[in-house]
Amino acid sequence: MDLHASTWTDADAAETDIAFIPVGSTEQHGPHGPLGTDFLAAEAVASETADRVDREVMVTPPMPVGVSEEHRQFTGTLWVSPDTFRSYVREVAESLLHHGWNRIVLVNGHGGNVRAIGEVAARLSRAEDALVVPFTWFEAVDGAFDMGHAGPLETSFLLHTQPELVETDRLDAGRDGGTDRWGEWVSGTNVAHDSAEFTENGTVGDPTRATAEEGENLLEQATTALETLLSTLADRPVRTVPHK
Template sequence: MNLSRATWTDADEIETNLALLPVGSTEQHGPHAPLGTDWLNAEAVADATAEAYDGDVVVAPPVPVGVSEEHRQFTGTLWVTEETFRRYVRETVASLAEHGWNRVVIVNGHGGNVAALREVAGKITRHDEAYAVPFTWFEAVGDHRSDMGHAGPLETAFLRHTRGELVHEDRIELAREGASDGWGEWVSYTNLAYDSAEFTENGVVGDPTEGSEERGEELLELAVQSLVKLLSAVASRNVRRPKHR
């Protein structure tokens, strides 16, 4: 059940302790993909998983602004600090737990959120009345994950499959021409760049022309398979904290 589309009385009838919380960002995704790409993709994975899962699970409204200051030179990008993001996620999980949905998988669509989510999920689990784990969809798609850039083949393919009307097909070649081959400027295993504008002309990393709609369909299937498996593990896990040793 997607809470954004349900009434409170509908939600009250759901007998489950499982919830999915999509999180992403509102940030540049080149000239061809929407600013909301990351949260749109996270929500698509969450909704498809809720349908595929053999049991009830609620899908919370997405968190649309994340840790994205690295894209600040591109108009339309919004961001919050890691502290604000962690606090918002933690309090949202607490409100889900108040209704009994206290086993929460945070479905993430933005690389910049990863570190903050792992930290806050640990804090929730150790100190709050809930259990939380983060899941980043593009890390759960098998060999495809090696092609993850930014508004490149994976995200373009995914959008073409789930929200094709939002992709500016007439700008795909322009996106490719202004893209960089990789993320950052690396010397001695250290990334010297902090902002994406330091190494990509138009915000794209990777070749979006390699992101077909068929590939997007496969990506969604793989992400959903992984998340269904994770949900089953979360549902059955003993989440009591170990005693002091």
Template sequence: MKLSEATWTEVRDADVDVAFLPVGSTEQHGPHAPLGTDALAAETVADEAAGRASAADVEVAVAPPVHVGVSEEHRRFDGTLWVSPETFRAYVRETIESLAFHGVDRVVVVNGHGGNVEALAEATRRVSRDDDVDAYAVAFTWFEAVGDHAGDMGHAGKLETSLLRELAPDLVREERVDAARDGAAARWGEWVRGVNLSHDSDEFSENGVVGDPTAGDADLGEELLDRASDALVDVAAAVVDR
């Protein structure tokens, strides 16, 4: 069930086991991929996993996605939007609390943006520990759940571009992919003795890309979606049983 497409009476009458709250960002993804990449990925993984969970008798309500996240590290690239970690945590927490108010007391936040990870860990811990809120929540980041491919995650590189080629190929500016690779950084940040000296992505990447966007295709994107969705189903079942 997608909450944005359901009526209030349908939600009232549904027997929902767990909610998915997709969260992403609106931020640069190089010259070849859209600003909304992270939110699109999170929502698609949530939708796909909801269908698979239903087949396994776990009923899921998918909340509308959060499109603006903790993305100040990309602020030098036009179009990027961001909020503070405090604002983001509050928004996510209060959304979970509103779900709990209607009896949906198990929530998995489905994340598509690395910059959100720390804030989401804190937000879900706080809401789960709050004795005044009858809810339990965890955060799931899709690219951390794709097995041996997880090590290829950069930014607008192999994994994200492959997933986009599967989900929304018309949004990938294929004529710019080679240039995106040529202006990319090999890794995230500038590291000395385990310390990243860079706070913003423009300090180490000419065009905002990290990794090689030419290295993957739609077949890899399909595999990534499959792996992430299956992992999310397992997490959802565990959260329901907790």
């Protein structure tokens, strides 16, 4: 059930205590991918899973701006601080708890959000009558490609879900002005803080290798993984673990 398209009376009548909050970012994805790639992917995985399962799941509108300052040199990238992001996601989740939807999955599409959503999920689950878990879709799949950035994995996903948003005549340019590895590594440490330090046009990985078929495979895997997580979450007691 998409919350934004429901009336409050229908939302009130829904028999569920489960909700998905899609979280992503608005940040450069090379010369060929849309800035909204990460929240669009999170939303697609959340909606597809909610449509597929036989229980009711509330899906909130996506949180479209995340922890993306590492892409600040590329026009159009938006970001908030980790503090702001954590507070925002936590307070949105708290409003769901207020309505009685206290089993929540933070369905994430951006690597820079991973730490923050893990912290929010743990904190809410410890402090409230709630069970909140983080889920990052690309960590739950085992596809043909490495993650990269705007590389073959994300580009494949979009070629399946929203092909009209991929500038396919610029995939060569994406590859040629990009790089093949995230970061600038010395002694196990990434010494680069911003992606512009190691990629000219923002791409990491070769987007010309992307295919819609692989995108379909990725969506299928991500959806199956989220479905499994959902059934575990639905059966798990919401309670504070007693002190020893």
